[in-house]
Amino acid sequence: MRFVFKRSYDDDIKLFKHRPQFIYYLLLLILLIALPWLIDDFFLGEATNVLIWAIAGMGLMVLTGFTGQVSLGHAAFMALGCYLNVILMQNGVPFIISLPLAAILTGFAGAIIALPVLRLHGIYLAIATLAISILTEDIIVIAKNWTGGVMGLVAEPIEIFGLDIDRYGTPVLFYFVVLFIVLFVLMVVRNLTRAPLGRAFTAIRDSEVSAQALGVNVTKTKATSFAISCAIVGLAGGLLGHYAGAFNHETFNLVFSIQLLLMIVIGGLGSIHGAFFGAIIVGFLPQLIAITRGSISSIFNLGSLPLPGIESAAFAFILIVFILFEPRGIYGLWIKIRTYFELFPFYRKNMFKRQKTYLKTERMK
């Protein structure tokens, strides 16, 4: 059992709570840097995919996990980031400028959309963002002069300082580019949670009324959260474009939006860890299902049963199990296990009991 003695108020917002924690994360970072030499190119590609999902997850986490606004339309902003990045690159803008520029423009677009949309609450907000996601898909098809319509676009290979970076040609370099951006976004989001703005986000999530009473400008803060979230997701979109190589309107469809939300819920809402755990599940689940199916059909001699949609169904099933039995997601589960061992043998069953609230209608104000 470890006791952390806090000696100043700044101890509450330190990056690492205590020295061992710093060492664990350092070891994890070293492992991630050494990864290309530990696994082959195929799994490195999968790991890159997981990292890109994690960026997108962190983006949505800012909005949904920290600010408590549910968005079912973040694939739209991913698409925006992806298309902007590739269109800028086609017009001769180098990747180092085009990707951040695409992210910033996506953030601006998010802020503009946020102002009318964020007046809505809870379910209505989810529905409005859902509509945005569907509309984006159609708009991509309509604006085919820029987006290539149904044919889609092809992402050109990246060139940084004379180095050619390509997902298939030089997967190791691409992995490092993604890893660098992951670390950057991680720092941004982590520092955000320590800053007054991040605390304002959390205040709004926990109670809009009390946040307002404490002097938080709710509308502005929500819009800021939406903009930051969209910018990060746009970054992920730009990377995904390069990862996928070619993409069209179907790449960023509604199911993608929903999957993004489900991912951070499985991972654990309200924690940065959750985005990564969720990304690992989303990234490796298809492989896991393929392997399980292979072994099951070889045992029972079933041959290859075509079962379309089994990935989403398995994903949905895991999600339902988590929502019912562990609403804080994988991260919540991990915290419980850790506390159990840290406090052994003093762990109590109801230590993490959530307070239940009785429902009141939204229709009466």
Added chain:
Amino acid sequence: MDMMQLLISGLANGCVYGLIALGFVLIYKATEAVNFAQGDFMMLGAFITIWLTNTEYLGLNFYLAVPIAILIMGVLGYLLDILVIRRMFGQPQIAVVILTIALGFIIRFVVGAIWGHDPHLLETPFAGKELKIGALVLGYEEIAVIIVTLLLTFMLFTFFRKAKLGQAMQAASQNQLAAYYVGIPVKKIQSLVWALAGIVAAVAGALFASKGAIDPSTGLLGIKAFAAAVIGGFGSLPGALIGGLIIGVVEPFAAYYLPAGYSQVAPYAIMLLVLIFRPAGLFAQMQNKKV
């Protein structure tokens, strides 16, 4: 006459959207949650009816099969609440939304695994029959859809207005704790509402499958019905129907007059406009509390 034809087919389509929207509104009205899987419920109801009716499966009489399908869906809705939704009692509303989204994925997968992904058409006694009024050609299915929808909406509307159970449902949604205090069995009421939503979904499914082929991905149609419910104002039964009719009528006209690609945007664009300019919907349920 083209206009009339478009209008009638639009109305018939709109009725189905309206019926799915009714399912949303029912659950919203009584539990303040939104069932994102309502479209998939409808699809499941349609496939159960097809399984009972069509000659390649059980081949029961149509008028026997539909009540059985309605019963099965009602029981399924009830069981769903007891086994899954009830455990969410007291959790934030959005958790239920995410749960039902996940349920939708599972229903789509299960139906696809059992009945396959080919489009199915319900064999009805009135298939292919037409009613000619002047130059206007009306399919019997379309007439049936419109009549059944109007009837069902009226029944539900009166149920919520007049029946004791309906009023208890509304009370349970307005303030759970207060409803408990006045002796309303809130949990039981919730289960009944889910059963009712299952029943409405079965009716909508049977009507939809008699009008056109249905496959598991049709469940995603629920999103269009969503637009309908929002336009009408979530929480208003006649509003849901009218929202459905608006979407249903706008669609064929948009497809007729606008260039390809733009027409699909129309329903969602209308919904977004309604959300921005009149967030409570056309038939607002928002009221200020009298102190």
